[in-house]
Amino acid sequence: MKRILMILALNVTGWCASYDPFLLDTQLSLLPKIAILDKNIIFSHNKSPFKILIAYDRGDDDIAASSAKTLMKKFDGRINGHPLSVTTLPCDKLDSSALYHFIYVLKASMSQLKKVHNTAASSGAITAIYNADKLVESGLLLSIQMERTPIILINAKVLRENRFSFPDSLLEIVRMVQ
Numbered sequence: 001m002k003r004i005l006m007i008l009a010l011n012v013t014g015w016c017a018s019y020d021p022f023l024l025d026t027q028l029s030l031l032p033k034i035a036i037l038d039k040n041i042i043f044s045h046n047k048s049p050f051k052i053l054i055a056y057d058r059g060d061d062d063i064a065a066s067s068a069k070t071l072m073k074k075f076d077g078r079i080n081g082h083p084l085s086v087t088t089l090p091c092d093k094l095d096s097s098a099l100y101h102f103i104y105v106l107k108a109s110m111s112q113l114k115k116v117h118n119t120a121a122s123s124g125a126i127t128a129i130y131n132a133d134k135l136v137e138s139g140l141l142l143s144i145q146m147e148r149t150p151i152i153l154i155n156a157k158v159l160r161e162n163r164f165s166f167p168d169s170l171l172e173i174v175r176m177v178q
Contacts, residue, residue: 019063019106019130020146027104027130027144028070034142034152035102035126036080039165049085051099053125055116056090056106063106064088091115096122105129105140113138126164136177153177 035041036050043050052071056064068086077084091105091112096119103125105116113129117139120127128142129135135143135155141164143153156176158164 023144023146024063024067024130025070026146026150027128028067029074030144030150030152031104031128031142032071032075032079032084032102034166034170035128036082037166037170038126039167040124040163041101041126043082046081048082050079050082051101052084052086053094053098053100053103054086054088054106055094055103055108055112056088057108057112058090058092060106061088061090067104067106094119099123100125103127105138107131110134110137113140116140124163127158151175 032050032052054064054067065088068088071086072084075084087100091108092115094115098119100120100123103116103120105113105127107130108116113134116127119125120140126142127140129138129140130143132143132145132153135153136157139155139158141155141158141162144150145153152174154171154174154176156178159176
């Protein structure tokens with residue numbers, strides 16, 4: 001009986017630490033589409049790839065790889081006419097000299113999120129985070145949380161302090177957080 005309770009406790013603990021598949025799928029479907037709406041994204045030419053980085057904490061290698069495959073499959077390798085380039089890297093291996101258009105962060109510690117923030121600041125990348133609860137304190141721009149419907153969140157402070165320029169129609173439907 002004790003073994004059964006122990007197994008159940010471990011399964012519940014593991015389940016709580018994992019990702020919500022519906023939320024993850026929703027974010028992977030919507031966030032790149034939102035990011036490419038930024039009017040200031042610069043492409044060197046029409047065939048330049050839209051570069052996405054999935055940053056993750058050690059131990060989430062499988063989720064990051066699966067997310068990259070999901071993105072390529074969902075968008076059939078292209079987004080708004082641009083080829084899609086998806087890279088995965090652990091947060092501790094981020095390189096601020098690499099240029100990305102969009103950085104999506106899976107679960108990460110605050111120190112890792114600061115590193116992502118600094119990497120994005122040097123490249124001008126649009127940032128998004130899986131965990132909407134950390135959006136404001138991380139200094140990242142976008143997230144989605146589930147209520148009755150998906151709610152797009154934009155960090156108002158980050159939007160004001162950076163050169164991001166989204167269409168008014170998008171800004172009318174998002175929830176600004178501070």
